[in-house]
Amino acid sequence: MATLFGSGIKRREDPRLITGKATYTDDVKLPRMLYAVVLRSTYAHATLKKVDVAKAKKAPGVIAVYTGADVKDKLNTVPCAWNVPNCDLKVPPHPPLATDKVRYVGDGIAIVVAESRAAARDALDLIDVDYDALDAVVDPEKATQKGAPQLHKEVPNNVAFTWKVAGGDVAKAFAEAPVTVEQRILQNRLLPTAMEPRAACATYNSGTGQLTCWVTSQNPHIHRFLLSVMTKLPEHRIRVIAPEVGGGFGSKIPCYADEALVSFASMELGRPVKWTEDRSENYKVTTHGRDHVEYVAMCGTKDGKITGLRTRVYAGLGGYASTAAPGIPTIMHGLMLSGPYAIPNIDGTVYGVYTTTTPVDAYRGAGRPEATFLLERMIDLYARKIGMDPVEVRRKNLIPKDKFPYTVATGITYDSGNYQGALDKALSLVDYKKFRAEQAKARKEGRYLGIGVTTYCEICGLGPSQVAGAVGFGGGLYDSALVRVYPTGVVRAYIGAKPHGQGEETTFAQIVADEFGLPVENVEVVAGDTETTPQGWGTYGSRTTAVCGSAVKIAAQRVKEKAKKIAAHLLEASEADLEWKDGKFMVKGSPDKGKSFAELALMANVAWNMPPGVEPGLEATAFFDPSNFVYPFGTHICTVEVDAETGETKILRYVAVDDCGPQINPMIVDGQVHGGVIQGLGEALQELAVYDEDGQLLTGTMMDYAVPRASQMPRVETAHTVTPSPVNPLGVKGVGETGTIASVPTLVNAVCDALAPLGVTHIDKPLTPARVWAAIQQARGGKQ
Amino acid sequence: MKRPITLNVNGAARTVEVEPRALLADVLRDELDLTGTHIGCDTSQCGACTVHLDGRAVKSCTVLAVQAEGRAITTIEGLTPHGGLHPLQQAFWEKHGLQCGFCTPGMIMTAADLLARNAKPSESEIRHALEGNLCRCTGYQNIVAAIQFAAGAR
Numbered sequence: 036m037a038t039l040f041g042s043g044i045k046r047r048e049d050p051r052l053i054t055g056k057a058t059y060t061d062d063v064k065l066p067r068m069l070y071a072v073v074l075r076s077t078y079a080h081a082t083l084k085k086v087d088v089a090k091a092k093k094a095p096g097v098i099a100v101y102t103g104a105d106v107k108d109k110l111n112t113v114p115c116a117w118n119v120p121n122c123d124l125k126v127p128p129h130p131p132l133a134t135d136k137v138r139y140v141g142d143g144i145a146i147v148v149a150e151s152r153a154a155a156r157d158a159l160d161l162i163d164v165d166y167d168a169l170d171a172v173v174d175p176e177k178a179t180q181k182g183a184p185q186l187h188k189e190v191p192n193n194v195a196f197t198w199k200v201a202g203g204d205v206a207k208a209f210a211e212a213p214v215t216v217e218q219r220i221l222q223n224r225l226l227p228t229a230m231e232p233r234a235a236c237a238t239y240n241s242g243t244g245q246l247t248c249w250v251t252s253q254n255p256h257i258h259r260f261l262l263s264v265m266t267k268l269p270e271h272r273i274r275v276i277a278p279e280v281g282g283g284f285g286s287k288i289p290c291y292a293d294e295a296l297v298s299f300a301s302m303e304l305g306r307p308v309k310w311t312e313d314r315s316e317n318y319k320v321t322t323h324g325r326d327h328v329e330y331v332a333m334c335g336t337k338d339g340k341i342t343g344l345r346t347r348v349y350a351g352l353g354g355y356a357s358t359a360a361p362g363i364p365t366i367m368h369g370l371m372l373s374g375p376y377a378i379p380n381i382d383g384t385v386y387g388v389y390t391t392t393t394p395v396d397a398y399r400g401a402g403r404p405e406a407t408f409l410l411e412r413m414i415d416l417y418a419r420k421i422g423m424d425p426v427e428v429r430r431k432n433l434i435p436k437d438k439f440p441y442t443v444a445t446g447i448t449y450d451s452g453n454y455q456g457a458l459d460k461a462l463s464l465v466d467y468k469k470f471r472a473e474q475a476k477a478r479k480e481g482r483y484l485g486i487g488v489t490t491y492c493e494i495c496g497l498g499p500s501q502v503a504g505a506v507g508f509g510g511g512l513y514d515s516a517l518v519r520v521y522p523t524g525v526v527r528a529y530i531g532a533k534p535h536g537q538g539e540e541t542t543f544a545q546i547v548a549d550e551f552g553l554p555v556e557n558v559e560v561v562a563g564d565t566e567t568t569p570q571g572w573g574t575y576g577s578r579t580t581a582v583c584g585s586a587v588k589i590a591a592q593r594v595k596e597k598a599k600k601i602a603a604h605l606l607e608a609s610e611a612d613l614e615w616k617d618g619k620f621m622v623k624g625s626p627d628k629g630k631s632f633a634e635l636a637l638m639a640n641v642a643w644n645m646p647p648g649v650e651p652g653l654e655a656t657a658f659f660d661p662s663n664f665v666y667p668f669g670t671h672i673c674t675v676e677v678d679a680e681t682g683e684t685k686i687l688r689y690v691a692v693d694d695c696g697p698q699i700n701p702m703i704v705d706g707q708v709h710g711g712v713i714q715g716l717g718e719a720l721q722e723l724a725v726y727d728e729d730g731q732l733l734t735g736t737m738m739d740y741a742v743p744r745a746s747q748m749p750r751v752e753t754a755h756t757v758t759p760s761p762v763n764p765l766g767v768k769g770v771g772e773t774g775t776i777a778s779v780p781t782l783v784n785a786v787c788d789a790l791a792p793l794g795v796t797h798i799d800k801p802l803t804p805a806r807v808w809a810a811i812q813q814a815r816g817g818k819q
Numbered sequence: 820m821k822r823p824i825t826l827n828v829n830g831a832a833r834t835v836e837v838e839p840r841a842l843l844a845d846v847l848r849d850e851l852d853l854t855g856t857h858i859g860c861d862t863s864q865c866g867a868c869t870v871h872l873d874g875r876a877v878k879s880c881t882v883l884a885v886q887a888e889g890r891a892i893t894t895i896e897g898l899t900p901h902g903g904l905h906p907l908q909q910a911f912w913e914k915h916g917l918q919c920g921f922c923t924p925g926m927i928m929t930a931a932d933l934l935a936r937n938a939k940p941s942e943s944e945i946r947h948a949l950e951g952n953l954c955r956c957t958g959y960q961n962i963v964a965a966i967q968f969a970a971g972a973r
Binding site for chain 2: 045046048049050051052053054055056057058059061062064153228229230232279280281282284313314315536537538702703705706709710711712713714736737742743744746748750751
C-alpha cells in the first residue's frame with residue numbers, strides 16, 4: 036500500500052476556509068454578549084495623575100468602565116514566563132491596566148464594556164486622562180546610557196539582564212588572528228502582522244464557576260495556565276479555545292492583559308464579553324519582533340578559516356518583559372552564534388533592555404534570524420577583506436557531514452546535517468560560476484549585479500522539557516496526542532499543539548492514516564480546545580511536526596498494538612503469527628484469515644469478545660518528549676540587480692534549498708518556505724517599525740508599515756535535500772521558520788555584493804531604495 | 820440614530836437597522852452573521868473584507884452600509900448560489916493557495932473580479948490585481964498559481 040507520508044495531498048482544513056465557514060475568535064457571538072474596548076496610552080512614558088471615567092460610565096449603551104485601580108486587587112500582573120537563569124533577570128510588575136505610570140504608547144489604561152462596539156468606542160473618547168509626560172527612550176543601546184530615562188525603579192539603567200555565552204578562548208583568538216572584521220548591525224524592529232488581529236471572548240458562569248475564553252492563541256494550554264495565574268481562577272475551571280487562528284508568527288504566543296480583562300469583565304458582569312483589536316491597536320499593543328543593536332567582530336586566518344566571533348547585543352524588550360521575551364535574544368539567539376560553522380572561539384554578551392516601546396517577543400525565527408544574519412553578514416565582510424570567494428569561506432568552515440552529532444562552542448549539540456550537500460545543490464541550481472561571469476561582464480557595462488549565498492542551520496523542534504526547565508522556560512516542551520478510534524473505524528486525533536496555517540490537520544492525518552491503512556478522509560485532527568485535547572505546549576519554534584507529530588505517531592502505534600491483541604484473540608492466533616498487510620492483521624501464511632482495522636475498531640468498542648485482561652475501547656494517548664532539539668539547515672541564494680541611480684533592488688532569482696528531514700507533505704513544506712522567504716525579504720527590503728524620539732509609533736497602520744505585496748515580491752524556487760533527524764521517530768525536523776532565518780542575509784549580502792565595486796560594505800536593513808542610494812553616495816564620497 | 824435599510828445579500832433581500840456610520844463589513848459580520856468576510860485592518864489596505872457590490876470587488880470596510888442600500892452584495896458565502904465550489908475556491912484548494920485562511924475570502928473575491936474582467940491574466944497582471952490584498956502566510960506564490968489554475972480551467 037502506498038504511504039501518504041511523502042504525498043502532497045490537498046489540505047483537509049481548506050474547505051471551511053475557502054467557503055467562509057471557519058470560525059475565528061471574532062466570529063464568536065454569544066447570547067447577551069457585550070463588547071469591550073481598551074483605552075490606550077497616547078504617551079510613551081508618563082505618570083498617570085488622574086483617570087476620570089465618570090462621563091464614560093454614563094454614555095449610552097455603556098455597562099461598565101474599569102481602570103487600573105479597579106482591577107489591581109482582582110487580577111494578578113501579566114506574567115513573564117521565560118525566566119532565563121544566571122543573568123540577573125529583573126522582571127518588574129506588569130499591571131493589566133496601568134495604575135501609576137504608562138511605559139509605551141498602547142499601554143492599557145481603562146476598559147469600556149458596552150452593548151455594542153460602537154457604543155464602547157464612543158465612550159472611550161469621554162475618558163479624561165491627566166498625564167505628566169516623562170522622557171521617552173526607544174533605542175535599546177541609548178536606554179542603557181547614563182542619564183537615560185528610567186522605566187522601572189527596580190531596574191537600574193533599564194538593563195533587564197546581562198546574559199553571556201562563551202566557548203573556547205576568544206581573547207586569544209583575536210590576539211593571534213591576522214584578520215579581524217567588525218561591524219555594527221541593526222536588527223530592524225518588525226511588526227509581526229498576522230492578518231487576523233488578536234481577539235478574546237470570555238464567558239463566566241457563576242453557577243459552575245467555569246470560565247470559557249476564546250483566544251487568538253498559538254498555545255491554548257499555555258494561555259489556560261497563564262490566565263489562571265492572572266485571573267486567580269483555578270486552572271481546571273478554565274477552558275481556553277483557540278478556534279481558527281489567522282496567523283501568529285510568534286505574536287500569539289504571549290499572554291496579554293486583554294484576555295484577562297475580558298475574563299474579569301465577564302466575571303463581574305455575568306455576561307459574555309468580547310474584545311477585538313483593530314489594526315492600529317495591533318501595531319501598538321501586540322508584540323513586536325527583533326530590535327537589536329549589535330556590535331560584532333569576527334577573526335580568522337588569511338586563507339579563510341574563522342577562528343573567533345565576538346558579539347555585544349542590546350536587545351530591546353519594550354516597556355515590559357513579555358511572556359517569552361527574555362529567552363529570545365539569549366537561548367534562541369546566543370546559543371546559535373556558531374550557525375553551521377565550526378567556530379572554535381565564541382563570546383557573546385546580550386543586554387536585555389527596557390525601552391518605552393511596545394514589548395518585543397518571538398517573531399518568526401525568534402533569535403535565529405538575528406544570529407544567522409550577523410554571522411552571514413560577517414562572513415561576507417571577512418571574505419571580502421581576505422579577497423576570497425564567500426562561498427569558499429563558507430565551505431571551509433562548515434561542519435563536515437561525518438562529524439554529527441556535533442557540539443559547537445556555545446555548548447549545544449546538533450543532531451544531524453549535510454551542509455555541503457545543500458550548498459552544492461543550491462550552487463548548481465543557480466549556476467554560481469556562470470553568474471559570477473555575468474556579473475563581471477555587467478560590471479564592465481556599469482551594471483550592478485550581486486549574489487548572496489547563505490548557509491544556515493537553526494535550532495527548532497523545541498523540546499526537550501528537561502532543557503526547557505534548565506533554561507528557565509516556564510513550561511514543558513513535550514507534546515501530546517490522543518488517538519481515538521470510533522466504532523465505525525473512523526479516527527480522531529486530539530493534539531496538544533495548535534496549528535494556525537501550517538497544515539497539521541492534514542499532515543498528522545497522513546501519519547495516522549498510514550498507520551491504520553485508512554483513507555485520509557477517515558481521520559480528523561482536532562486542536563485548540565483545552566477541554567478535549569491533552570496537555571500540550573503549542574505551535575511555535577517549528578516544533579509541531581517534530582514533537583507533536585511524533586506523539587501522534589506513537590499514540591497511533593499504541594492503538595495498533597492493542598488492535599493486534601484483539602485481532603490475535605479473534606483469529607485464535609498468537610500475535611507473533613500476525614502480520615499487518617493492506618490495512619489488515621493477517622495470519623501469516625493464511626491469506627483468507629485476517630481482521631481489518633474497521634472490524635477491530637468495532638470489536639474493541641463493543642467489547643463483546645475481548646482478550647482476557649484487555650480493556651474495552653480503542654484509543655491511546657502519547658506524550659512525546661524528544662531527546663534533543665532538531666537542527667534543519669540549507670542554503671539560500673539570491674541574485675539581484677541594483678540600480679545605482681535610484682537605489683532600487685531587483686531580485687533576479689531566489690533559490691532555497693532546505694533540509695527539514697523527510698517531508699510528510701512536500702506541497703505544505705514548499706508553502707512554508709515560500710511564505711517564510713517572502714516574510715524575510717520584507718524584513719530585508721522594506722519592513723521597519725519606526726518610533727520617533729517621543730516614542731510615538733510612526734508606522735502605526737498598514738499605510739505606513741510596508742507588509743510585502745504580491746507585486747513587490749519574486750517567485751521562490753525551492754529544492755530540498757533529506758537528512759533525517761535521529762531524535763524523533765519520524766526523523767523530521769522543522770521548516771516553518773527557515774525562510775525568515777535564511778532569506779534576510781541572503782538578500783542583504785546580494786545587494787552588498789552588487790555594490791562592492793563602489794566600495795559599499797554594509798547597509799542597514801531594510802534596504803529601501805533611499806538607504807541603498809544613500810550608501811552609494813556615501814561610498815562615492817559625495818554628500819547624501 | 821438607526822435606520823432600516825434593505826440589502827440584497829447573496830441573492831436574498833435582508834432588512835437591517837443600522838447607524839448611518841455603520842460600515843458594510845461590520846453589518847455583514849455582526850448583523851447578518853456572514854463572518855466569512857474578515858476585517859484585517861482599519862485603513863483599507865489588507866483587502867480581507869473584499870466583497871462584490873453589483874458585481875465589482877469592493878473593500879466592505881470602505882463602504883457605508885447605507886451606501887449599499889438596494890444594491891447586490893455577494894460575499895464568500897454566496898459565491899456559488901447553487902452549492903459546490905467556485906472554480907477559484909477549487910483552485911485555491913488544489914494549489915495550496917492558503918495557509919491560515921484569514922485573507923482567503925478577500926483574495927478569492929478579488930480574483931473573481933479580476934477573472935471576470937480579464938479571463939487569461941499574466942502572472943504580472945495577477946500580482947498587480949492583488950495589490951490591495953495582503954497575505955502574510957503564502958508569499959503569494961501559490962495564490963498566483965491558484966488564480967492561473969482557475970483561469971486555465973475556464
